[in-house]
Amino acid sequence: MTAHDTPTLRMPGGGISRRPLHLILLADCSGGMKGEKIQALNYAIADMLAQLAIWDRAQEQAQVFVRAVAFATEAVWHIPAPTPVVDLRWRPLQPVPRGLTNMGTAFQLVAEALAPGRIERRALRPALLLITDGLATDPPGRFEAGLNALLATPAGRGALRLSVAIGRDARSEALNRFIGDPSVPVLVADSTSDISDRLVVASLAVSRMSEAGADRAALADRLFGHGGPGDSIFGQDTII
Amino acid sequence: MDTLIVPGQRMRLLGSGAIVTVGRRIGAGGQGVVHVVQLGEASFAVKWFRPNLRQEGFRACIEALVRRGRPPHEAFVWPIDLVEPLDAGPEGFGYLMRLVEPRFVPIPQVLNERQQPSFRVLATIGRELVEAMAALHATGLCYRDFSFGNVWVDPATAQIAVLDNDNIGSEGGEVFVKGTGRFMAPEILRDEALPSTVTDLHSLAVLLFFVLVHGHPLLGARVDSSYTWEGGGHLTELELLLEHFGRDPLFVFDPTDAANRPVPGDRMLVWWELYPEFVRQVFTRAFTVGLRDATLGGRVTEGVWRRVLLRLHDSVWSCPRCGAEVFHDPDRRGSPCWACRLPLPVPPLLHLPNGRELVLGEGAELTDHHLTGGRGAPVVLGRVEAHPGRPGQVVLRNVGGRAWRVAPDGETLKAVHPGQRLGVRAMSLDFGPARAWITAGDG
Numbered sequence: 001m002t003a004h005d006t007p008t009l010r011m012p013g014g015g016i017s018r019r020p021l022h023l024i025l026l027a028d029c030s031g032g033m034k035g036e037k038i039q040a041l042n043y044a045i046a047d048m049l050a051q052l053a054i055w056d057r058a059q060e061q062a063q064v065f066v067r068a069v070a071f072a073t074e075a076v077w078h079i080p081a082p083t084p085v086v087d088l089r090w091r092p093l094q095p096v097p098r099g100l101t102n103m104g105t106a107f108q109l110v111a112e113a114l115a116p117g118r119i120e121r122r123a124l125r126p127a128l129l130l131i132t133d134g135l136a137t138d139p140p141g142r143f144e145a146g147l148n149a150l151l152a153t154p155a156g157r158g159a160l161r162l163s164v165a166i167g168r169d170a171r172s173e174a175l176n177r178f179i180g181d182p183s184v185p186v187l188v189a190d191s192t193s194d195i196s197d198r199l200v201v202a203s204l205a206v207s208r209m210s211e212a213g214a215d216r217a218a219l220a221d222r223l224f225g226h227g228g229p230g231d232s233i234f235g236q237d238t239i240i
Numbered sequence: 241m242d243t244l245i246v247p248g249q250r251m252r253l254l255g256s257g258a259i260v261t262v263g264r265r266i267g268a269g270g271q272g273v274v275h276v277v278q279l280g281e282a283s284f285a286v287k288w289f290r291p292n293l294r295q296e297g298f299r300a301c302i303e304a305l306v307r308r309g310r311p312p313h314e315a316f317v318w319p320i321d322l323v324e325p326l327d328a329g330p331e332g333f334g335y336l337m338r339l340v341e342p343r344f345v346p347i348p349q350v351l352n353e354r355q356q357p358s359f360r361v362l363a364t365i366g367r368e369l370v371e372a373m374a375a376l377h378a379t380g381l382c383y384r385d386f387s388f389g390n391v392w393v394d395p396a397t398a399q400i401a402v403l404d405n406d407n408i409g410s411e412g413g414e415v416f417v418k419g420t421g422r423f424m425a426p427e428i429l430r431d432e433a434l435p436s437t438v439t440d441l442h443s444l445a446v447l448l449f450f451v452l453v454h455g456h457p458l459l460g461a462r463v464d465s466s467y468t469w470e471g472g473g474h475l476t477e478l479e480l481l482l483e484h485f486g487r488d489p490l491f492v493f494d495p496t497d498a499a500n501r502p503v504p505g506d507r508m509l510v511w512w513e514l515y516p517e518f519v520r521q522v523f524t525r526a527f528t529v530g531l532r533d534a535t536l537g538g539r540v541t542e543g544v545w546r547r548v549l550l551r552l553h554d555s556v557w558s559c560p561r562c563g564a565e566v567f568h569d570p571d572r573r574g575s576p577c578w579a580c581r582l583p584l585p586v587p588p589l590l591h592l593p594n595g596r597e598l599v600l601g602e603g604a605e606l607t608d609h610h611l612t613g614g615r616g617a618p619v620v621l622g623r624v625e626a627h628p629g630r631p632g633q634v635v636l637r638n639v640g641g642r643a644w645r646v647a648p649d650g651e652t653l654k655a656v657h658p659g660q661r662l663g664v665r666a667m668s669l670d671f672g673p674a675r676a677w678i679t680a681g682d683g
Contacts, residue, residue: 010558010565011359012514012578014507015352017455060348060388060450061422121467122503124477154469 020123021062022082023052023206024113026106027093028132028166029070034095037133037166040192046090048199052206053086062124064206067113071106072099100137103130103174104146111149114156126159127206131199133166136174143174151180162205164189164198243290243330244273250326251277251286253336255306259326260336262286272332276339277323286323287406288334297414299333302406306335313375315368315400316408335406344392344401347447351454357395359565360603363553364398366448370549371615372402373444374542377437381408384435386443387420388450411436419443421481422456427534429486441539445526448545452515455508457527458485460492460500491527493520514578516555516569522548550596550609557587557601560632568599588634588664588681593674600624600634600664600678611674621671627663635661645670 025045033041049066056064065082069075070093078093110128112118119126136143150156163175164187175186187198245251249262260277267274272289289295302319311318319335347365350357357365369391376383384407392401407417415434418424425442427433449457463484484490490500493512502508512520526540533539555567564579574583588600592610606622608614621640627633637660638644644656648667656662668677 010563011356012507012510013354013356014510015454016348016450017459017502017506017508057352058346058349060351060456116469119469121469122464123467158469 016060018061018063020082020120021064021206022119022123022126023064023066023085024110024126024128025066025068025078026075026103026110026128026130027068027070027078028072028101028134029093029095030072030099030101030134030137031095031097032101032134034097036192038093038095040195041131041166042090042092044196044199045093047196048203049085049088049090051200052203053088055203056085068093069106069109070094071102072096073102075102075106075109077109101132101134102138102142103132103136103178104138104142104144106130107143107146107150107178111146111153111156114150114153114159116153116155119155123155126155128156128159128161129199129202129206130161130163130175130178131166131195132163132175133170135170135172147178160205162202163187164195164202166192166195243332245275245286245288245325245330245334247275251323251334252326253279253321253323255321260284260286260323272334277336279336283339284320285337285339286334287337288323288330289332291331294414294416295333298406298416301409301414301416302335305405305408308379311405312379312381313372313402315372316376316402316405318405337405340392340401340403341394343394343396344399345395347388347391347393347451350393350395351451357398359556359567360553361395361398362451363549363556365393365400366451367546367549367553368393368398368400369444369447369451370542370545372400373440374546376408377440377542380410382411382435382437382440383408383443384415384440385417385419386440386447387423388447389420391447421478422458422485423447424485425534426486426489426531429482433534438534438536438539441536441541442526442530442534444542444545445523445530445540448549449523449527452519453508453511453523455492455502455506455511457491457493457523458489458500459502460490460506461503462490462500464503489527489531491524491531493524494528495524510578514567516552516567517571518569519548519552554596554598554604554610556604557599559584570597586679586681589679590636590669590676591679592676600636602626602634606636608673611671611676624664625661634664636664637661642672644672 027041052064064085066079066085066088067082068078070078073096114126161179162184163179165171165175166189168188168190171186171188187201189195189198245262247262247264251260251262253260258279260279263276263278265273265275272287274285274287277284277286303322305319306321317337317340319337321336323334323336385404390402390404392403418428419435423443423446425439428435428439433439446457466480490497492500492502492508494500522540522544530539557566557568558564559566559577559580561582562577562580564577566577566584568587569575573586576582577584590598590600592598596610598604598606598610602624604624605620607618607620609618623637623639624634625637627635638656638658641658645653646656646662646667646669647653648665664678666678666680669675
């Protein structure tokens, strides 16, 4: 065997030491999502993750780990293990025929994942992204119970919670309660072709989370306060 | 009135009067936008600022940079001319600069690649950063916002591009930026000082530490233990920044206080160990004395970094057992290879004028800088290659234009003409401008 046959480690590798940044997607897979909507959503998520992966590699602060919950009448983990965004290959979501839009059960799952001891102490505040095309259809009290469970965890309470409404009608008070911050608007995708743009805004918000001084109000002002989504790509790391 | 420029608009360069046409947008932020512009056949970039309260002072600072003409170092993407709309256009102002080629990428992208650059490339990237900062500081200017966001690199050539030059100014001048959190000097975070040459030196040390050790010099276990999800949840990142980088910073490898060592599993623990002692000492100074003594005497200056990084570049070779890239450390003989853990032998060394030593490992290059000093682009005179017939041994090929006279121990005087190869063994050499000798090592 020659030296050429033996793969040797020439450099230590491992990249830069970075803090984990957990992104959890909560994706509506109710019956109403079938057809173009779910296809557009799958495309938009794959595109967003690709852009996040580029960002992930290009900076020295945060390493993005992705999980996903698919919810309809019930909620299930679509990606259960925190997966580095650079390694992730998005497996398309499927709508549940006649499935409802029960958000509380999705919040409950995420609350368990963010319970004390389940998330690294050094992790940055997680980011939760709720994407839905309709109003919550939870049985009475279930939405509140799920949301309360989520907000009862310090990591859930401290998380950047964003929401994309597919269609103007999907913008609801329930989504505002999930976001819990009047300065952060629901991102409305007026048509399926807008979903991708809205997710880009959301992913920019996620990427800005790792900034020192990235308090939510400042973040909201930067991201949503003026200009379009591209406005926050440039010069954001600077403290003026 | 709209405050931004849009594709198709025409603008005039204030200095030359030339007309440019605005192309696509390539960047945007709170301050403004960056567009490609066409000047005849040539592409440039324009950074356009939204109107703001301190616009006049800011504009005057950029005008001063334009008046200086050439940048102090080619790495700087310097303001070339101010621009104004040709017709009724947006308020605000902008400046023309060169378009950064796509070969430049953010430095972390290079460090995060699975196929990482070699130690020689890392040392060269570090030295390029140092040379650019040295040239700037030598002209009496300071950068003020040195961070990974503003410095990009071409991984193939290790050349760097320093962006966002609008924050550059003379010390004591009006300051429009304080820096980027984790690269800022403690005294700025504590609100005791404004950005200056001295604070640039702290930012430079942090960047160099990232490039070589792959982590932040102040982010260790003590910082880690201050993160908590209990009670009210995390402190804000701003509070963490002020505490651990401003009020009470502690180097992760502080020799007298181990409270902030990298957490187990952190890659910094691997990288730090494999550098020679002379590199670790200078980082230790930068992040112990340099944290507390915010003066040119307390901080590590570019001249010191230059010497250290040149020496580091000259120390690279490969473990003769496993082939991993390693450094020769004269202060720690017999230290283990980071990959196979076997003790490293002493490599063959070329002893040069001024006490410099070049490890004769495969790929090493002897340049005119080794023989006579100098700072410009080096001219390669000799290159170390694998010995064609003796595995594990090397030859030094004369790739310059002048013959060398060599006297191997116990042999007669020989000439090594351009293109010829010299088997590396103990000998003295006369390169013409300088003399040197080789020790064979014990590998």
